[in-house]
Amino acid sequence: MADCKSVILVGVGGQGAILISKIMTNGLIKAGLDVKQSEVHGMAQRGGSVSTQVRWGKKVYGPVFGEGDADILVALEKMEALRYAQFLKPDGVAIINDYQMHSTSTATGAEEYPADPIGAMKKCFRTITVDAAKIAIELGNPKCMNVVLFGAMCDSLGVEGIDWEEVVKETVPQKLVELNVKAFRAGREAAKAGK
Amino acid sequence: MKHLLSGNEAIARGAYEAGIKICSAYPGTPSTEILENTAQYKDVMYSEWAPNEKVAAEVAYGASVAGSRAMCTMKMVGLNVAADPFFTAGYMGVKGAYIVVSADDPSCHSSQNEQDNRHYAKAAKVACIEPSDSQECKDFVAFAADISEQFDTPVLFRVTTRVCHSKSLVTFGERTEHAPATPYARNTRKYICAPANAYLNHPLVEERLKKLEEYGNTTAVEIGLNKVEMNGKKVGVIASGIAYQYAKEAFPEDTSFLKIGLTYPLPMGLIKDFASKVDKLYIMEELDGFMEEQIKAAGIECVGKELIGNMYELNAELIRERVFGVKNPTVKPDVAPAKRPPALCAGCPHRGFFYTLAQNKNYVVTGDIGCYTLGYAAPLSCMDVCICMGGGFTAGMGMAKAFEAQGVTDKVVFGCMGDSTFFHSGLTGAAEIIYNNGRMIPVVLDNRITGMTGHQENPGTGLTLQGDPAPMLNVEHTLEALGFNPVYVVDPQDLTAMKNTANAAVADLKDGKHPAIVTKRACLLVKRYKFQPSMCTVDRDKCKSCKKCLKTGCPAIAFKDGKAMIDRTQCVGCTVCAQVCPFEAIYKEEK
Incomplete structure (x- = not known):
């Protein structure tokens, strides 16, 4: 289409990819677009690799797409970018959190954690790198890493006429609005520098 | 205003609008959220977690017999458990609408097989309905309820993972109440499944299928349950469920579509008519060629499975590739990612149990369905077989009997399952062990919740689905009542106690007794069980790099610069690694 x-959106179960897709879909619906989103529940959530897909347009059919179909890949963990790279169009953009999480197989030394996942992605795709964990910790709460990353990706979505900061405010829990707005702004700025 | 709902949320809304009164289910991915969402309408609709799917199917059926609209929901393997009442309900028919939701899982995201449950509708000779997005999930529940009552049939409402867990926009309607047209009156001819009645019911069932087929050709088209979209004469596609969405995207715009929502019995008249209007006919459906085989058997030329296959999920890109030979260009980085399989969480109470049993190579562990299935994975590698809910006890029984018959005396079989699984289908297995003198040790891994599916209440937790207090069935008392003696209750996180308990139970077994073990510690993720997290730290001077801590399979432990290191964000201070460390290099501190 x-x-x-x-x-x-890819990452490790529990990293908060669902909140990013919720902010995104809330904004897209406000803009009057047809939206579909797909996520995985159940066993895969227990520390495994997870992916969420979001699609929008005048009319969306499939809630999921195949290889070579994504305009944007957002990785909350950098090795996960490699796992899903084939979903990205060759001229698509990768937005990668410069953040490393061991898997049980790399932690035990059964496999090596790849030396430079971001470098490998950069050779193939236009890539924006953000150290969302560092920014989140500087803001005082490592858990807002996902909203930092949303800030970093929102300008790449290419949807006109959405006040994303407003959407963030409406979507996140009331008592965390201030923190998340800061996280959003910091991520947006960092993306401009991380190109 | 439109709402972005998952298919499961939309089915719950549909049940509300369709005037469903009674909902019963056992949780199972990808179906769980349906009942979690019907529960929000508790003022007008009763929702419950049943101990298992057979119970859920029977509760809903009883409600139907009493004249209320009723729904039960389950994952696809749940219908295997509920198949007995499902088939007989197909013969006896309904009074209030009776909807059985089966959530199938193509690609086995969270399941043990890829069964296509539409075959159940055909085998039980009942209607099958398949929605393809959230709006249809909502709307089709009302159609299903009407069809159920009009044709006196259970309706199998078949959804798949991508329909259940994808969100799309939904417009809401109002609820309509459906009080029974006549007061309840006993009807033994209809509702007693005695052979004489069953014999008389079979012709009625066959007659019903013919009427349903005619409905599919006519009324179903008028209401939009089946839909013809004529766009061109060259190519036509017959599709159902999520495959319709993928096909709409993959086929050119001048393709005509026959979208079938009532997929059993198939509207063969409508299909023949559609086939006659296009030059080439494709059938697009996920998993088995359920429609295709019947359409081909009716003498209609078409292609489908020979191109798109009968395994795993589809998507538009796969259809483009397999039907048109067009593939999107892709780029693959020259570095491969390491595997990231799911693992027991840091602080998971199951870890201590599996770590302890893994130390004895003569222990055979028969497992079951739940988070604890992950006990099979390296480095714990502590499970021999896992078939299905309840199989942990009974597969263990069979192995123990076989070892006895073979004269194998050094193996000790532990059959394990969780608390929710124990109430689901462990009770009968426990009775089997006592009745037939099973030389094995049943273990209930009681973490006080149904864990894997996301923390649903069960008969042992003291709360109902609707949040009301309930009697708390006690696992150890139940085992004692069944005849187990002694029944040990142990904190699995205390490795010394866990090991001593296992040894004591093995000695009891050798003495001819019937020991059982209950490991009791709440899942950390359940918010109402207060847990003060602390954390473990490695004293890098004391660490001798023996890597014994890694054998616990804790995701919080890694090796850095040749020494163990514990991730502060993940560690909750369960101390299993500290108990394992031979050099006392790991200590606990406040977080």
Whole structure:
């Protein structure tokens, strides 16, 4: 579908990819677009690799897409970018959190954690790198890493006329609005520097 | 205003709008959220977690017999458990609408097989309905309820993971109440499944299928349950469920579509008519060629499975590739990621149990379905077989009997399952062990919740789905009542106690007794069980790099610069690694 845009959000179960897709879909619906989102529940959530797909346009059919279909890949963990790289269009953009989480197989030394996942992605795709963990910790709460990353990706979505900061305010829990707005702004700035 | 809902949320809304009164389910991915969402309408609709799917199917059926609209929901393997009442309900028919939701899982995201449950509708000779997005999930529940009552049939409402867990926009309607048209009156001819009645019911069932087929050709089209979209004469596609969405995206715009929502019995008249209007006919459906085989058997030329296959999920890109030979260009980085399989959480109470049993190579562990299935994975590697809910006890029984018959005396079989699974289908297995003198040790891994599916209440937790207090069935008392003696209750996180308990139970077994073990510690993720997290730290001077701590399979432990290191964000201070460390290099501190 020419008028349908697709994003794949990848990471490790529990990193908060769902909140990012919730902010995104809330904004896209406000802009009057058709939206579909797909996520995985159950066993995969227990520390495994997870992916969420979001699509929008005038009319969206499939809630999921295949390889070579994504306009944007957002990785909350950098090794996960490699795992899902084939979903990204060759001219798509990768937005990668410069953050490393061991898996049980790399922690035990059964496998090596790849030396430079971001470098490998940069050779293939236009890549924006953000150290969202560092920014989140500087803001006082490592858990807002996901909103930092949303800030970093929102300008790449290419949707006009959405006040994303307003959408963030409406979507996050009331008592965390101030923190998350800061996280959002910091992520947005960092993306401009991380190109 | 439109709402972005998952298919499961939309089915719950549909049940509300369709005037469903009674909902019963056992949780199972990808179906769980349906009942979690019907529970929000507790003022007008009763929702419950049943101990298992058979119970849920029977509760809903009883409600139907009493004249209320009723729904039960389950994952696809749940219908295997509920198949007995499902088939007989198919013969006896309904009074209030009776909807059985089966959530299938193509690609086995969270399941033990890829069964296509539409075959159940055909085998039980009942109607099958398949929605393809959230709006249809909501709307089709009302159609299903009407069809159930009009044709006196259970309706199998078949959804798949991508329909259940994808969100799309939904417009709401109002609820309509459906009080029974006549007061309840006993009807033994209809509702007693005695052979004489069953014999008389079979012709009615066959007659019903013919009427349903005619409905599919006519009324179903008028209401939009089946839908013809004529766009061109060259190519036509017959599709159902999520495959319709993928096909709409993959086929050119001048493709005509026959979208089938009532997929059993198939509207063969409508299909023949559609086939006659296009030059080439494709059938697009996920998993088995359920429609395709019947369409081909009716003498209609078409292609489908020979191109798109009968395994795993589809998507538009796969259809483009397999039907048109067009593939999107992709780029693969020259570095491969390491595997990231799911693992027991840091601080998971199951870890201590599996770590302890893994130390004895003569222990055979028969497992079950739940988070604890992950006990099979390296480095714990502590499970021999896992078949299905309840199989932990009974597969263990069979292995113990076989070892006895073979004269194998050095193996000790531990059959384990969780608390929710124990109430689901462990009770009968426990009775089997006592009745037939099973030389094995049943273990209930009681973490006070149904864990894997996301923390649902069960008969042992003291709360109902609707949040009301309930009697708390006690696992150890139940085992004692069944005849187990002694029944040990142990904190699995205390490795010394866990080991001593296992040894004591093995000695009891050798003495001819019937020991059982209950490991009791709440899942850390359940918010109402207060847990003060602390954390473990490695004294790098004391660490001798023996890597014994890694054998616990804790995701918080890694090796850095040749020494163990514990991730502060993940560690909760369970101390299993500290108990394992031979050099006392790991100590606990406040977080």
